[in-house]
Amino acid sequence: MKYNQPYGVSDTNAPYINGDPSTGQMGSIPPAASIEYPQREIVNFISDNGLATPDNGDLHQLSKGIQSGLTQFGVDGGVVNQMSLNPTPALTAYYRGLRVYILAATSNTGATVLSINGLTFKPVKRRDGTDLKANDVTAGSIQLYVYDGTNFQLSGAGMSGGAGLLTQNLDIYVNYAIGNDANDGTANDASHALKNIQRAISLAYIYPPSQYTITIHLADSASYTGFSTPYWSGPNIKVTGNVANPQNVVVTGQNTHACIVSGVNTLTCEGITVATTNNAAGPGGGFIATNGATLFTNNTRSGYCTGAVFEAYQANVNIGVHTFTGNCGEMYWSFLNGLISWNDGTTQTIANPITVGSACAYATQGGAISVPPSRFTINNPGNVTGAKYYAGMNGTIGTSGGGVxxxxxTVAGTTQTGGQYV
Incomplete structure (x- = not known):
């Protein structure tokens, strides 16, 4: 509806004026349209929102129409990954800021498009600009879609409490040789695979915690750089490389740790080799768990590490089969109430001569290193040069009777300042 100026006035934006008998000023004459059209528009709005017949006995029908929200609501009549709806009144063009709530007919399986009232299909994107993931749209859900001028954005997609809740396990693919971090990670090919592990971690942490697992698959490469999780709670993550040949997947911490899981999070690593750059500044460890996290490893290897290969700092590290091939500060280091433990019956292999800077097993400041009752096998122990262990400042090392x-x-272990070795 346009503005209808006073009758007989050519200025389309002319104001209405009151008459003044004392001066002989004539008042504006309202044209019929200025009375009829606003009423028609209000009546149409009431009708479009599915309310009862407009009634002079109810002067709150406009408010009720706004409350109902039906002009911004539609039921999906499309197919999987191709949504379609026909709200009333019919839309004749998309405009930036358009908002519509949609009752989904099906759950999506990947990238999704949307058409309203037969207009051109537009891509639906997540909050980070990527295509939707499987089950971002779930059958029977009502979700908000906002047009940004190019795409529809699914409000809350990937956010805790909104769309993007995991309803099944999810796979993300990383391939340093052919990947690109602008891809979505949904397949191991040049059009989809990511290049860096950290980008995969970032995508995984769009999802909130759940009982499902996101597995990050690493293609063979010796060029991966270190990665870390955020501190906030996220999904269960599994990073898997080449389980049969973990030496084919090398993750190197560039002047920092190779793999860090932090906060109340769980991470599993298998089939990878960790290392740090030589003479790295800072701690430069291999597999690190901090601040309440839990880290599981199996079928892994380590090259040179400036710090500890396995480190538990106020967190838990559970170790499976592992092969040491490079010098390190410590093979196992637990401190500030951290816990390092092993799977029953596992093996630890020292593949070639290595030197430990501090000790093989190092527990301090309440940290604990706990060997399981069945203990584990250490292959080629003669390849290690350095102290066997150190326990200090109430750190404890329990060997389940394994002895000193x-x-x-090559150097006897030591205890001091409340440290215990049993």
Missing amino acids: NFFPG
């Missing part, structure tokens, strides 16, 4: 020579090394 359980851990390898």
Whole structure:
């Protein structure tokens, strides 16, 4: 509806004026349209929102129409990954800021498009600009879609409490040789695979915690750089490389750790080799869990690490089969109430001569290193040069009866300041 100026006035934006008998000023004459059209528009709005017949006995029908929201609501009549709806009144063009709530007919399986009233299909994107993931749209859900001038954005997609809740396990693919971090990670090919592990972690942490697992698959490469999780709670993450040949997937911490899981999060690593750059500044460890996190490893290897290969800092590290091939500060280091433990019956192999800077097993400031009752096998213990263990400042090392020579090394272990070795 346009503005209808006073009758007989050519200025389309002319104001209405009151008459003044004392001066002989004539008042504006309202044209019929200025009375009829606003009424028609209000009546149409009431009708478009599915309310009862407009009634002079109810002067709150306009408010009720706004409350109902039916002009911004539609039921999906499309097919999987191709949504379509026909709200009333019919839309004749998309405009930036258009908002519509949609009752989904089906759950999506990937990238999705949307058409309203037969207009051109437009892509639906997540909040980070990427295509939708499987089950971002769930059958029977009502979700908000906002047009940004190019795409529809699914409000809340990937946010805790909104769309993007995991309803099944999810796979993300990383391939350093052919990947691109602008891809979506949904397949191991040049059009989809990511290049860096950290980008995969970032995509995974769009999802909130759940009982499902996101598996990050690493193609063979010796060029991956270190990665870390955020501190906030996210989904269960599994990073898997080449389980049969973990030496084919090398993750190197560039002047920092190679793999860090932090906060109340769980991470599993398998089939990878960790290392740090030589003479790296800072701690430069291999597999690190901090601040309440839990880290599981199996079928892994390590090259040179400036710090510890396995480190638990106020967190838990559970170790499976592992092969050491490079010098390190410590093979196992637990501090500030951290816990390092092993799977029953696992093996630890020292593939070639290595030197430990501090000790093979190092527990301090309440940290604990706990060997399982069945203990584990250490292959080629004679390849380790350095101290067997150190326990200090109430740190404890329990060998389940393995004795003072359980851990390898050429120098006897020591305890001090409340440290215990049993």
